[in-house]
Amino acid sequence: MNFGAVSAIYQAEMARFFRTLLQSFISPVISTSLYFVVFGSAIGGRIQEVEGIAYAAFIVPGLVMLSVMTQATSNASFAIYFPKFTGTIYEYLLAPISFLEVTLGFVGAAATKALFIGLVILATATLFVDLTIQSPLAMLAFLLLTCISFSLLGFIIGIWARNFEQLQLIPLLVITPLVFLGGSFYSISMLPPAWQIVTRFNPVVYLISGFRWSFFGQADVPIGVSLLAISGFTALCLGIIWLIFRTGWRIRS
Amino acid sequence: MPPIVSVRDLTKTYAGGFTALDGVTLDIEEGEIIALLGPNGAGKTTLISTICGITMPSGGAVEVGGHDVVRDWRKARDMIGLVPQELSLEPFSTVWNNARFSRGLFDRPRDDAYLESLLRDLSLWEKRDAKVMELSGGMKRRVLIAKALAHRPRVLFLDEPTAGVDVELRKDMWRVVERLRGEGVTIILTTHYIEEAEAIADRIGVISRGRILLVERTEELMRRLGRKELRIELAEPVDDVPETLRRDGLERVDGGQALVYTYDTHAERTGITALLADLQAAGLQLADLSTSNSSLEEIFVGLVKEDA
Incomplete structure (x- = not known):
């Protein structure tokens, strides 16, 4: 195992993050505050409660998830796409490093950034609402698993993308709608029965539901199913990455 | 002594059907400098890329230091350094961090003294804190050389090292090459310039349309020439x-x-x-x-x- 390479990639990626710390920090804080103003105060003033939870507090897990998923995906996809774009990918192909080590370095860094942003948003949220987290450990575990699995997804997108437009395509067309339709701002039980069934096919539902469970002790789907879903998703992404490196697809001619 | 690089019947056909290497066999002795001479599109870069593991061979075998580059890739690649033809560098990172990163990728422990001497040799020390994007083309090529040498490779590949390079850099580069030769590093370079091959190479190989046409000691070739x-x-x-x-x-x-x-x-x-x-x-x-x-x-x- 080439840990030197893992650490070199991780550090180089984190250095990029710290170079743009202000942007990395400020944009999620501002967008979260906006969500609270719009959903928490304006709409929340009319909805009051969802399943016995104040609406402003109810949306916190969904908001954190929304940012974490988009940040993890875009960070990881950009991180691996950029060397392809500048041509420095040759160094990763040349060095004595395996796919596992490359993935660990890039995905580890992207997940760290996403985790950081998730925690910042959570901290921002406490400025607007009273939050009690029922099982902090489960909350952290869900957050971490989401950071990792969506960084893996971003990594795949970055390898697949041939230009900057494609890099934006999946997050814009797939992830954002799935998150918005995944119960970020409402409970699945509020939907008509037919749509409740459709929603069951949205993987993000399971993540947000499980994450919300760790805050309030109640969920749209059983917590075990949520755990299974996110583990399955992580395993699927890992499998795809393993295949990509095995065949050299879009990387090694 | 067994050759440090051994290429056997190497073929490479790209997905588009283009055959870049058509049965190349070549032995390179440890510590020698060999120049690969050939027109554009002859297969020089593909040959280098395949030995380095960037391109997968379609047929044949390559060993570096006795390690097969496909089966025993980790050991083979550990010995190799490459200065690519294109100026591919991380633009936002500093010269120093670029060199350190390359050393890290090869799992070498931190050695600031060595990196300093390397950057000094390449007249990069003054620029160590500059971002790569702020450097001129010639300076960027120096950074590429520093990166390739950061992990002290035993086999160094230089792909068209002096294409579009000024006299000053060319001198610096050959000084570094001389020093590496003294340390017993094997050097394989590709070039268009015959005088360059004459000046530094122990042997010269001529490659055209994916085949090695001739490999001869430089003096031998010079005698024929003289x-x-x-x-x-x-x-x-x-x-x-x-x-x-x-x-x-x-x-x-x-x-x-x-x-x-x-x-x-x-x-x-x-x-x-x-x-x-x-x-x-x-x-x-x-x-x-x-x-x-x-x-x-x-x-x-x-x-x-x-x-x-």
């Missing part, structure tokens, strides 16, 4: 070379219409003056004189043409 022919057209044909003219290198050609004298331009005495004096003494009338030489350029062009 030979010149003096053609003496006679006013009257001779049936036989007169006794007084007979010597090594003189031949009667074209049915006695001309004499051709082959001589070594590097020799202390070419023998031309003596030959001309003897010609006069023998009473032969000269119609014309001409000389021709075979430069590496000509050998090279000839080989490539023959192949086409």
Whole structure:
């Protein structure tokens, strides 16, 4: 195992993050505050409660998830796409490093950034609402698993993308709608029965539901199913990455 | 001693059907400098990329330090450094961090003293905190060299190292190459410039259309090159070379219409003056004189043409 390479990639990626710390920090804080103003105060003033939870507090897990998923995906996809774009990918192909080590370095860094942003948003949220987290450990575990699995997804997108437009395509067309339709701002039980069934096919539902469970002790789907879903998703992404490196697809001619 | 790089019947056909390497076999000895000479698209870069593991071979085998580059890739790659043709660098990172990163990728422990001496050798020390994007093209190439040497490779590949490079950098680069040679590092470079290959390479390989046409020691090639022919057209044909003219290198050609004298331009005495004096003494009338030489350029062009 080439840990030197893992650490070199991780550090180089984190250095990029710290170079743009202000942007990395400020944009999620501002967008979260906006969500609270719009959903928490304006709409929340009319909805009051969802399943016995104040609406402003109810949306916190969904908001954190929304940012974490988009940040993890875009960070990881950009991180691996950029060397392809500048041509420095040759160094990763040349060095004595395996796919596992490359993935660990890039995905580890992207997940760290996403985790950081998730925690910042959570901290921002406490400025607007009273939050009690029922099982902090489960909350952290869900957050971490989401950071990792969506960084893996971003990594795949970055390898697949041939230009900057494609890099934006999946997050814009797939992830954002799935998150918005995944119960970020409402409970699945509020939907008509037919749509409740459709929603069951949205993987993000399971993540947000499980994450919300760790805050309030109640969920749209059983917590075990949520755990299974996110583990399955992580395993699927890992499998795809393993295949990509095995065949050299879009990387090694 | 077994060769440090051993290439056996290597073929590479790209997905589009283009055959870049067509059965290349080549042994490179440890510590030698070998220059691969060939026109654009000859397969030089593909050959290097395949040895380095960037491109997967379609057939044949490559060993570096006795390790197969496909099966035993980790050990093989550990020995290799590459300076690519393109100026591919992380633009937002500093010179120092770029070099450190490359060292890290090869799992070498931190060694700031070595990196400092490396950057000083390449006149990069003053620029160590500059971002790569702020550097000129020549400086960027120096950074590429520093990155390739950051982990102290045993085998160094230089792909067109002096294409578009100024005199200053060329001098610096050859100084570094000299030092590496002293340390026993094996160097494989590709180039368009014949003089460059002559100046530093122990052996020269000519490659065209994916095949190695010739690999020869540089002196050997130079000797072939250093030979010149003096053609003496006679006013009257001779049936036989007169006794007084007979010597090594003189031949009667074209049915006695001309004499051709082959001589070594590097020799202390070419023998031309003596030959001309003897010609006069023998009473032969000269119609014309001409000389021709075979430069590496000509050998090279000839080989490539023959192949086409």
